[in-house]
Amino acid sequence: MKEVTFTVDGKEITVPAGTLIIEACEKNGIYIPRFCYHKHLIPSGNCRMCLVKIEKNPKPQPSCMTPVTDGMVVYTNTPEVIEMRKAMLEFVLINHPLDCPICDKAGECMLQDQYMEFSGDKSRFNETKVAKEKLYHFSDKILYDAERCITCSRCVRFTREISKTNKLGIVERGDKSYIALAHDDTFDDPYSYCVTDLCPVGALTAKYFRFKERVWNLHKTDSICAGCSRGCNISIQTKDNKIYRVVPRENDNVNKSWMCDFARDHYVGPMKNRTTGVKIDHKETSYESFVEEMVSLFKEHAKEMVFILSAYATNEELTLAKQLADSSGVKAIFKKQDRVWNKSTGEVKSDDILIKEDKTPNMTGVQKTFPTAKDMSELVISDYKYAFVWGPNAAMDKLNGLQIISLSAKKDQVSDKAKWAIAGRFAAEKHGSFTNCDGIVQLFRRALKGENNFDELSFFVDLLKGLNVEPVGRTVDEVRNKTVVME
Amino acid sequence: MANKKILLNYERNGTSHTLKSYLSRDGYKTLTDKIPEQKPEQVLDEVKKSGIRGRGGAGFPAGIKWSFLPKESDKPVYLICNGDEGEPGTFKDRVILEENPHMLIEGMILSCYAINAKHAYIYIRGEYGFALRRVQEAVDEAYQAGYLGKKLKGTDYVCDITVHKGAGAYVVGDETGLMNSIEGKKGQTRNKPPFPAIEGLYQCPTIINNVETLASVPWIITNGGDAYHAIGTEKSTGTKLISISGHVCKPGVYEVDLGYPFMDFLNKDCGGVLGSRKLKAVIPGGSSTPVLKPEDCKNMTIDYESIAAAGSSLGSGAIIIIAEGTCMVKTLAVLTHFYHHESCGQCTPCREGTGWLNKIIKRIEAGEGKMEDIDLLTSITKHIAFHTICPLGDAACGPVDSFVKQFRDEFVEHIEKGGCPFGGEFVRFQERV
Numbered sequence A: 001m002k003e004v005t006f007t008v009d010g011k012e013i014t015v016p017a018g019t020l021i022i023e024a025c026e027k028n029g030i031y032i033p034r035f036c037y038h039k040h041l042i043p044s045g046n047c048r049m050c051l052v053k054i055e056k057n058p059k060p061q062p063s064c065m066t067p068v069t070d071g072m073v074v075y076t077n078t079p080e081v082i083e084m085r086k087a088m089l090e091f092v093l094i095n096h097p098l099d100c101p102i103c104d105k106a107g108e109c110m111l112q113d114q115y116m117e118f119s120g121d122k123s124r125f126n127e128t129k130v131a132k133e134k135l136y137h138f139s140d141k142i143l144y145d146a147e148r149c150i151t152c153s154r155c156v157r158f159t160r161e162i163s164k165t166n167k168l169g170i171v172e173r174g175d176k177s178y179i180a181l182a183h184d185d186t187f188d189d190p191y192s193y194c195v196t197d198l199c200p201v202g203a204l205t206a207k208y209f210r211f212k213e214r215v216w217n218l219h220k221t222d223s224i225c226a227g228c229s230r231g232c233n234i235s236i237q238t239k240d241n242k243i244y245r246v247v248p249r250e251n252d253n254v255n256k257s258w259m260c261d262f263a264r265d266h267y268v269g270p271m272k273n274r275t276t277g278v279k280i281d282h283k284e285t286s287y288e289s290f291v292e293e294m295v296s297l298f299k300e301h302a303k304e305m306v307f308i309l310s311a312y313a314t315n316e317e318l319t320l321a322k323q324l325a326d327s328s329g330v331k332a333i334f335k336k337q338d339r340v341w342n343k344s345t346g347e348v349k350s351d352d353i354l355i356k357e358d359k360t361p362n363m364t365g366v367q368k369t370f371p372t373a374k375d376m377s378e379l380v381i382s383d384y385k386y387a388f389v390w391g392p393n394a395a396m397d398k399l400n401g402l403q404i405i406s407l408s409a410k411k412d413q414v415s416d417k418a419k420w421a422i423a424g425r426f427a428a429e430k431h432g433s434f435t436n437c438d439g440i441v442q443l444f445r446r447a448l449k450g451e452n453n454f455d456e457l458s459f460f461v462d463l464l465k466g467l468n469v470e471p472v473g474r475t476v477d478e479v480r481n482k483t484v485v486m487e
Numbered sequence B: 001m002a003n004k005k006i007l008l009n010y011e012r013n014g015t016s017h018t019l020k021s022y023l024s025r026d027g028y029k030t031l032t033d034k035i036p037e038q039k040p041e042q043v044l045d046e047v048k049k050s051g052i053r054g055r056g057g058a059g060f061p062a063g064i065k066w067s068f069l070p071k072e073s074d075k076p077v078y079l080i081c082n083g084d085e086g087e088p089g090t091f092k093d094r095v096i097l098e099e100n101p102h103m104l105i106e107g108m109i110l111s112c113y114a115i116n117a118k119h120a121y122i123y124i125r126g127e128y129g130f131a132l133r134r135v136q137e138a139v140d141e142a143y144q145a146g147y148l149g150k151k152l153k154g155t156d157y158v159c160d161i162t163v164h165k166g167a168g169a170y171v172v173g174d175e176t177g178l179m180n181s182i183e184g185k186k187g188q189t190r191n192k193p194p195f196p197a198i199e200g201l202y203q204c205p206t207i208i209n210n211v212e213t214l215a216s217v218p219w220i221i222t223n224g225g226d227a228y229h230a231i232g233t234e235k236s237t238g239t240k241l242i243s244i245s246g247h248v249c250k251p252g253v254y255e256v257d258l259g260y261p262f263m264d265f266l267n268k269d270c271g272g273v274l275g276s277r278k279l280k281a282v283i284p285g286g287s288s289t290p291v292l293k294p295e296d297c298k299n300m301t302i303d304y305e306s307i308a309a310a311g312s313s314l315g316s317g318a319i320i321i322i323a324e325g326t327c328m329v330k331t332l333a334v335l336t337h338f339y340h341h342e343s344c345g346q347c348t349p350c351r352e353g354t355g356w357l358n359k360i361i362k363r364i365e366a367g368e369g370k371m372e373d374i375d376l377l378t379s380i381t382k383h384i385a386f387h388t389i390c391p392l393g394d395a396a397c398g399p400v401d402s403f404v405k406q407f408r409d410e411f412v413e414h415i416e417k418g419g420c421p422f423g424g425e426f427v428r429f430q431e432r433v
Helices: A021-027 A079-094 A110-118 A154-162 A194-198 A261-267 A287-304 A315-328 A363-369 A413-417 A456-466 A476-482 B019-024 B029-037 B040-050 B062-066 B092-099 B101-115 B129-144 B175-182 B211-223 B225-230 B262-269 B304-310 B328-342 B348-365 B371-384 B392-406 B408-417
Strands: A003-008 A011-016 A051-054 A073-075 A142-144 A168-171 A178-181 A204-206 A219-224 A233-239 A242-248 A278-280 A305-309 A332-335 A386-390 A403-408 A420-423 A432-435 A441-444 B078-083 B119-124 B160-165 B206-210 B239-246 B252-257 B279-283 B318-323
Touching (some): A003 A021, A011 A021, A079 B348, A154 A168, A154 A194, A194 A242, A233 A261, A287 A305, A287 A386, A287 A456, A305 A315, A315 A432, A315 A476, A332 A363, A403 A413, B019 B101, B019 B129, B029 B101, B029 B211, B040 B101, B040 B225, B078 B101, B078 B175, B092 B239, B101 B119, B101 B129, B101 B160, B101 B206, B119 B175, B175 B206, B211 B225, B252 B262, B348 B392, B348 B408, B371 B408, B392 B408
Parallel strands (some): A003 A073, A305 A332, A305 A386, A386 A403, B078 B206, B119 B160, B239 B318
Antiparallel strands (some): A003 A011, A051 A073, A168 A178, A219 A233, A233 A242, B239 B252, B279 B318
16 A cells, blocks of 8 residues: 655654544554544544644644645644644533533543643633533433534434434534434434444433443443354443443454444343352252262263253353363264344344344354354254253253253253253353454453352363363463464 | 626616527527537636636636646536525625526536536525526526527537525535535535535536626627736726625615726715715625725725735625714624524534624623623634634634724723613624524
């Protein structure tokens, strides 16, 4: 690709031709303040916050609209530019309600942050502020406050360029303009929460998070969404072992800056239908005796056992499961869809944006670790006596007549009927890695503490030890370092 | 000095808008007689030679603008006639649209031929209902007579014109805003570059000119660019329609040769200041141009250079006469109210700043001003002007800066007295909701 060299604040920088000034500067450690510019949206150049001085150009130019050209000389820190930024912040703030103490955006608000960094001046505005609609219900998920809005048009461009629902537009003129839906419409968009992340101020807020918690009190954990095989990069934000909200993390190769509403709604709130503890014949028992019985089962009946894999399993767990199957001699290995699309939930089956039809996070990992695993529909039970069922949603009618061992975080028919049942953990409760639909291996960290002091990985480690096999590793990181190839 | 009649070459008897009347004035003769022997490049050359400058306000030479079109492009070229005459004080295009629409149509056909545009638009502001009907009728007549929609005599060239009605927004007078409006989008301007000649209407190369500019083209082609160049001054060629309003005895639209002395025009042609009052101020080119004091206008002639030398701009040729006894603060309050109301709200400085300016000025007029407000005004305009996407921001600042500069004592008087020294009761401008 052709490269161009330009000068910014006396520093020579070489970037690919066509790079915008704002991007070229950011890559080289010069942050130009902005509101309307967003990496994954087409620039609109309307907030005028990113104006810079370009030599030989009489007018300051928006750095988000101007591509770098060879020999261009840009200034981002002259007194003129600094004064300009202060003026733009003053303009934005004159009609802004300054209700930061009750605003959910406070703490991660671009207006707040950039005012602190680039201005800090006192207001010279002594007039009455423009009054606008404070509670505009876009949908049962999104609320809009027109007074806080700085009409940067990020949300509008999102619905036009990314989610392509074209739901939002700007109506009215001048300082009366605000974001609106068409008459009698609701903001019915499978990605609608993304506008709350995009909003640089607190104008668009997610109703589920309003007044719940100050953002600086939340503990943020980098994770991977387990809602479908896309593997969107997310940040799970918790306090006191409770998920308050989930927001996307930027990843140009996977989800850009977006994630779907369904997954967000799914993460927030108590986990339903979870399994608990360790049970044999429906009676609580100790973990140690459970492992003991399992070891003898694998020692004596491996040939009569069906092993059904979970597509919720992490790559590290799968590695140990593979070791277990190989060392004990389990031959009949099957895979299943742990979750399938259900129309009644309102979930989108699949689309061209992010949502995949495969609703499990790690089917690719299952296929890579167990290339010969057959689909569960091909299972013929007459050959077997035992079924080791990992994860939820195994077809019960396929398993009738078998003695079932269940390892699952989610309660279902199989875990209820199992002779041996051990609780697993949800993805948010463990470390590990998933391989997404495009074969990208992505790490995630534990956001919540699990209920039990064991999890899938430690269970497999203990089984292997019982079978006198040295596990590949005893912790997630040990296993990963030895086996999983990061891309 | 007799001014030449190029655009107002008809008797105002109520029939000048018809095809019959236009033909009786040798109308469409240029099309039928000149085009068969002239190549598009020759037409373009004549327009270049004439030196005619864009009559919309910016005064950019039209021929040079046309030559910015990309030479090799497989996209169609569009011509747009900008009839969104929105600048307060300007009503000159209206006269052409209502009384001489065929001259505009002929000019557009010639211009289309010169730049090889197959389709042209006439964009007329929504408030001009009557003009719109007249132009539509004229376009229909031109189609029936075969000037539009059929091959021009002696060529393979076919031209179509669509009349487009605006919905009423000042900012659509900007070329890219107008294009968005034709495309069915909100009337908001685009960031430049790309300029319209490269990427304009429907992302195609587009030339956009004012009504008056395009209506002058038939005369230029008939009589030659040199003949047009001979009228007016060296750098401001041709005639200009002037719409004069305010405290003047005979307001209206006049056609003058550029370079015509301003005081002669005011006192002889327009009958002087209304009620024999003294002249207090002149806004020479539409409300966005800086205001001038009488002493600046004494030796001023009506052309781009002379008015620029006096410290203002010819703009669209809309002269507003302000007589002694007028409160300049209140006048400015009216003007800033307009810009506040018309700000499209797209970019920050204009959206927030125009309202702020208006609020401060209204407060000063109401007698609640503070001394520091005067400097605050100029410090706000400093950050609106040239920091916005379109020139509306600059337009809103022109009057504020010049009023404060020229009539600062009046602002001080308002503040010291705690009210309007002209005794005028402050009228609160009702905001339209």
